[in-house]
Amino acid sequence: MPRALITGASSGIGAEFARQLAPQGYDLVLTARSQAALEHLASELRQSQGIEVEVIPLDLTQADAPSQLYQQTSDRNLQIDLLINNAGFGDYGEFAQGDRHKLLGMVQLNITALTDLTYQFLQxxxxxxxxxxxxxxxxxxxxxxxxxxxxxxxxxxVLSFSEALWAENKDLGVKVMAICPGPTATGFNDVAGFSENETANTSPGLASVESVVSESLKVMKRDSGSAVVGGWANHLITSIPRLLPRDTLAQVVGEQFRPKPPSQD
Incomplete structure (x- = not known):
């Protein structure tokens, strides 16, 4: 059976990838910070689908975690046929007023850990x-x-990196693809620090995790380095940058995302 490794697998899109891959015959390796959540999901899938599920709890914001993850899969003789680099988070607000530790943790998780895991499992x-x-x-x-x-x-x-690696590896039988969803019903807004008012303003419609993952598993069969998923509006949004000067684009988007003053009762 093929085996998939999913980061950020304890909830949201990561957990849904596990739930949809299991009935397709994939054994799984699940990693995230929360061991309890991972074990609960693993138990559910072992019982319902009869697959092998390995749990490796790690905090990928720690510099040595990607190497630990690769080493543990190697030590357990777990061949990874599908790597899903899903772990990541955002932070809403002015950059200069953000928490430095949180911001650097975002770089470590969204960029550095993703790069390191891609490098190690690509070999x-x-x-x-x-x-x-x-x-x-x-x-x-x-x-x-x-x-x-x-x-x-x-x-x-992630987009540029994945598209470049797709071109480098497509003739070697290895596929690399960036999956690009829009606003999705996960815990992203809570972690990023959106207020309820700001969430309504910046996320007019949330796609379900089920639909995003289902579409992602379909489009990964394409010969392409990236795919936009989550509805036609997302395709429209990603086309707009081609039509506007970049300074104008940044200003227009900035007005949409500018934090709103607290409402006065």
Whole structure:
């Protein structure tokens, strides 16, 4: 049976990837910080689908965690056929007023850990001339987003990086693809620090995790380095940057995402 490794698998999109891959015959390796949540999901899938599920709790904001993850899969003789780099988070507000530790943790998780895991698991895939790496990006990676500046920049990295690696590896039997959803019904807004008012303003419609993952598993069969998922509006949004000067685009998007003053009762 093929085996998938999913980061950020304790909830949201990561957990849904596990739930949808299991009935397709994938054994799983699940990693995230919360061991309890991972064990609960693993038990559910072992019982309902009869698959093998390995749990490796790690905090990928720690510099040595990607190497620990790769080493543990190697020590357990777990061949990874599908790597899903899903773990990531955002931080809403002015960059200069953000928490420095949280911001650097975002770079470590969204960029550095994703890069390191891609590098390490790509080596055996190239040797076997088979394998797939899905890097979970965002439609936010197609343009600068003031007040989500670092998050959008990190997803721009994921998009460019994945498309380049797709071209480098496509003739070697290895696929690398950036999956770019739009606003999705996960815990992202809570972690990023959106208020209820700001969430309504910046996320007019949330796609379900079930639909995003289902579409992602369909489009990963394409011969392409990236795919926008989550509805036609997301395709429209990612096309707009081609039509506007970049300074104008940043200003327009900035007005949409500018924090709103507290409502007065």
């Amino acid at each position: 055996p895939m190239r040797s076997r001339q088979s394998g797939t790496i899905l890097n979970i990006g965002s439609i936010g990676g197609f343009q600068p987003i003031p007040y989500l500046a670092l998050y959008a920049a990190s997803k721009a990295f």
